[in-house]
Amino acid sequence: MSVVTETRSVVIERDFSHRPEKLWRALTTPHLIEVWLMKNDFAPAVRHRFTLTGDWGSVDCEVMVLEPNKTLSYTWGAMGVGTVVTFELTPTNGGTHLRVEQAGFSADSGADRYYNGAQWGWQKFTAALDEVLAGLD
Template sequence: MSEASSETRSVVVERELPHPPQKVWRALTEPHLIDEWLMKTDFEPAAGRRFTLRGDWGSVDCRVLAVEPHRRLSYTWDAMGLESVVTWTLTPVGGGTRLVMEQSGFRADQQQAYQGAGFGWRRFFGSLEQLLARMGEDAQ
């Protein structure tokens, strides 16, 4: 299978979490909670809103593309030559939420960024799961 230069790949991470979608949504959209599991940010869940994620290694420029409360969140993720889109999808399942994160837009020549994102998102998901556990069940 040949890879055309216009083809892109995605990193997908999926988890079933023992928390309701409303609680998971809060962790994905409230800046003080995003700070705890992802990076420092000035995020607001409003389509068209620009925001920045700041880590030790640098920053990510983002713009909100879509907001469907408790269901779907999508934003651009531009950093170090990578122009991609991160989409979060929340689906209620018995006793919790299936959370899927897809980061799309990796070009064939961005193998290092692709592999780094796969590793990074798995780590971020671990931090997100720890945060959700700390938030307590009353945090809807």
Template sequence: MTDTDLRTMTIERDFAHQPEKLWRALTQPHLIADWLMQNDFVPALGHKFQLRGEWGGVLDCEVRAIEPQRRLSYTWTFANDDPAYALDSVVTFTLTPSATGTRLRVEQSGFRPDQKQAYGGAHAGWKEFLGKLDTLLTNL
């Protein structure tokens, strides 16, 4: 299988908040825990960390790119004995200032063609996470 066989899930959302505020929510562990998952994130290139879901699963991650208030990318790996549920992907957040705040683009790449359920689950999951992120930003 080549990289061209892999699928990418993309979702965009406009937030009525400046990039600086959104960046804080993407990079401060206690804020990440409020909208995404419990974690030991550090905003440093190469930092290895874990995201721990309420469902008991653990994602192994590593920061791949960090451009303050512009772009954050990290691996998103879920090991599972069943290959249909194992996932080796990359999540990238891109922030673009807009007239009303910030447009956030989330891309999760690396879904194999046989992972239709994981792909659909990621799309639904990111919509839910971004809803929680919007609530958090409004309350900050």
């Protein structure tokens, strides 16, 4: 007998007035990631394991998908919760549409604080990403 566990995703979509290449740089360059997200030892290579470190703790990650200027996906393991974060970049007339999805949150009520935290966090992170982009050439 198998048990199907429902999961939820946090999805944030935002338009940036910058080309996909510029956004990609901010998503994959360690010193820029540190400004908008967290301290890290990221490297743009599939299967690269890295750690994001914030004042609240750390996140264990592994790069799963890397399609330059299009898609970046990595695992996100923190506080016993394992999810996957995917960034999808779509060129627009005015710049780039970014879709960020963090998938795999348990649908049980005990996981609500992680799900709600991710909703708040990605809003904050994408706002900081906009500031980083404004400062790049």
